Amino acid sequence: MRLEKRSARSSAALVLAPTGAVAFTLIVSALLVLWAGAPVLRTYGLLFQGGFGSVFALSETLTRATPLVLTGLAATVAFKARLFNIGAEGQLYAGAIAAVAVGGLHGGSGFDAPPWLLFPLMLAAAALAGALLLLGPALLKLRLGVDEVVTTLLLNFIVLLGVGALLDGPMKDPGALGWPQSVALQGDLELGKLIAQTRVHTGLVWAIGLAALLWALMKYTVLGFDIRALGANARAAAFAGVPVTRTMVAVALLSGALAGLAGAIEVAGRTGYVTLDMSPGYGYGGIVIAMLAGLHPLGVLAAGVFVAGVQVGADSMSRALAVPTYIADVIVAASLLAVLVATLLTQYRVRMR
């Protein structure tokens, strides 16, 4: 098999590629549905309905999308600079715990301060926790060439264990009857609901706002230019005067902060306290979303809603049909690989030897 660069953008390819990707994904998941013995079209119908078909469905989707968008933004800014941050999961938990530490009730080190002061402090603490967590691996990469994929991955486990220790000990909620969960956040620090009787909360507004901010940063600021140049071609960027070390540090701080905020916003908006299972892999999901979005901050919004919708829809569909909810992750994984291949095929032609 050989790759040959296309000399001109084939417009046929530009249309066929995403269509091919969608078709591939639909076929793969259709096969799985058939394996489960369920009717394919009805499954897809219920899946779509469950994710997007009613106000309630949409609200669930948006609730789920909120942390995914934030970790997706974290992955976007990092991967754009070729800093492969796989540690968003740990950064999320670190942010969540930091938020509760600042804003929790008795037991946690909840401070006695007015909410208008405590709320931004809580968010800042979460952002800082996430940022510092990624700074270590980033510096190790800059100074010693240690691969950040492995260090950020390992830190995920260390952080989760650390949070577990805190939940068993100093930050344990005494009223939870032995269940490992943290002290709860003060009531007035919780995020309000966007739609009554649903779970979707103002954290979504924060997520959308941060996506817009990141987009603006990348497009309109000098730092954004530096990040894009550095990730595209480090040598040329250095030639043009981009400060490499400083930019990389900024990227690490931004990415970690976004993931940390994801944790804080989940606590403040959905759960109210920290548990060890509050994130079903949001950190890793963010990476997939960032790739699906082509590392575009506004695209992350769409990709986040897509992935969340598929997951929520699958949950709902699996209650009605005997199709396991895990089909959601299969759909997401298949679309990711399909999009990768499709994007490549718009630029290269495959020749069989």
Added chain:
Amino acid sequence: MNTFIEILANPAFWIATLRIATPLILGTLGVLLCERAGVLNLGIEGIMVAGAFTGWLAVYLGLPLWGGVAVAALTGAAFGLLHATLTVGLALSQHVTGLGITLLATSLSYYGYRVSFPKVNTPPTIAPFAEMSGLGVPILDAQTPLTLLALLLVPVIAYALNRTPLGLAVRMVGENPQAAEGQGVSVAATRTGAIVAGSALMGIAGSFLTLSAFNAFFFNMINGRGWVCVALVVFASWRPGKALLGALLFGFCDALQLRLQQSGAGQVVPYQIWLMLPYALSIVALVLVARKAAYPQALMKPYRKGER
């Protein structure tokens, strides 16, 4: 201190160490093969899940235990072939492909499990490998045949890499693919072969958990062991012998923390700190090794033949 010595003196401790280390040995050898050929395979976490599931399912459906192991190996090899097609054939990003495959393999396995057993709450069990009590070697005779396989594979793979022409070709494509191509070796074929073989080992590593350590398939069974293997390879400087050491060290820490939890020290220090130790030590080892890393020089650099 006494507790410490008590724990170490008990043979059950060492038995547990070796048992915990077994999937890590197999998985690390798998990643090692891929990386020596120049390819980072982040699909290991998912491939281990898939190996655990398919191996167990095959046995549940009537195959003998070693048949299950073979099925797990084939599953791993299949995902390895997918990885190779995308990263070697299409030169896609190795990071993203690997993570995509982990997600795909994991979700397919969980899906397949639920489709096969829609109504059960406790996972159905099988009869796992029995201990090799006939061996007569202490500690080893309390292990199952897969552990023996893992231990034997270490010198076999070391030999294959260092003393066979095929192993030399694998090492060369991971160091300087242009040189390999210029001396008549196909970089694409060699890399693909190494990835498929390594992924088969990863599949077997996963099957150890369902066919030996436990006797059923649970969700979240792999729990990051795959990622640990990725770190262990760097810690082992890409050498099979050191990979064994690293895996044993990790098993040591894991077995230790379990026992310390029950001892006096366990009341003082939260057990999670002990659990953290192996991961923390891996990072420290990575930092120390980074200074003089004998990196396969072509690792993670895609190779496009004939491009100027």
Added chain:
Amino acid sequence: MTERVLRLDRITKRFGPLLANDAISLDLHAGEVLALLGENGAGKSTLVSILFGHYSADAGSIEAFGQPLPPGNPRAALAAGIGMVHQHFTLADNLSVLDNVVMGTESLWQPFTRRAAARARLLDVARRFGLPVRPEARVGELTVGERQRVEILKALYRGARILILDEPTAVLTPQESESLFATLGQMVASGLSIIFISHKLAEVLRVSHRVAVLRAGKLVAEARAADSTREQLAGWMVGHAVQERTRRPAGRIGAPLCTLANVGTGGDGRDRLDDVSLTLHAGEIVAIAGVSGNGQVALADVLCGTRSIASGSLQLRDEALRANPVWLVRRGVARIPEDRSGVGVVGDLTVWENAVSERLRSAAFSRGAWVRRAAARRHAEHVLQTFDVRGGGPLAPARALSGGNMQKLILGRALLAVEGDAPTTLIVAHQPTWGLDVGAVAFVHERLVAARDAGAAVLVISDDLDEVLALGDRVAVMHAGRLTEAIEATRWTRAAIGLAMTGVPESDALRREAA
């Protein structure tokens, strides 16, 4: 008449618009050393890469030992008895000498390497050709000369009967070169035929039986070494082309703007500066001639702010020059790098972003953290228009630009100053017209001359001698990290420069020509 072992018949190869080999036909006879001579870019490396199978020719055929050679297949070339010692060694640093040599010689399905036999055979071959090696040594720890021996042994171990050596002495010390020549003698005595690529005239005359000269992709001369002189060879190499480009003489030469005094950069290898002194004055163009790989990259890097000096002093006007691109641009240094698509532009960013990339931090285009987009866009459009950059518009990705347009973009970016930055004071142009068509070349030359006439100091580093003589008011020659004195262009002759390129001191070169 000795047997003909190799015939290349009208080999032609294109890389995009560049015609690297133009219908070249050559023969090689048994026991002969054929030298392939030519400047950088003449097509020598391409030709032998085609012979060895790294590329396929677009037209033409090859016959080895009477049999046609399948193109594009190194394994076929190896099987036909052709071996190649590459200019940039293809060795695995982390593996041993024995591993590097033996790789690929045994069937991959063999369950064991016949290590002892291989070691014995390697040592035997090494002894026969006078190339001592330690089989178990790690290649990464060897000296350059030792590494080359391993590269040669790779071919000899496989029983090569035709050996291609691509610029073998480029990286060797004089003593190691002597050693190599002795080895060549032994190889020929054992019946090998050799193709020896070089741009060094002395060696070529010493070592080869016949010489074939390539220039701009064509074979321009073939002669017996015994019948040729260095001057003749130099003449063929650089060409007696009528100078279509006439130099426009400088006006008044002004004050010194940039001074290098005994500048040295660290490191070993050829890409370094070794005690270089040069003064660049306002209103003059100084052109540096020389074969690529003699320190030009180091000189350019140092003046472009991407490398620091290790010794000596480097001044811009009356300040010490800082290795900081932003600092340099602000003081009016215009930099044109050699690798326009890999270093000059960030291919994935848009054309307009690249047009302002190095001035982004100035007050004209940024207010604190924010880019003043409108102002930046306006300036970018101004650059694109003034320098006639075409291809897709300001929003297209820069990698879509053709070479000529990319170079115009880089020129415009560097030469058009903005408010707050000093006007163009010094221009550092490294291979400014490499790979460009005639129109683009003329454009670039005009701009450089115009800048000189406006009072800037211009430094042009080029391995194109026509360009050097057309542009330079003063010319210096670079060799092995050292620079000759920069002498008025009128005092040099082509042949003298050709000699200086090979290391002959300029006084001797000029004297010989005058004689």
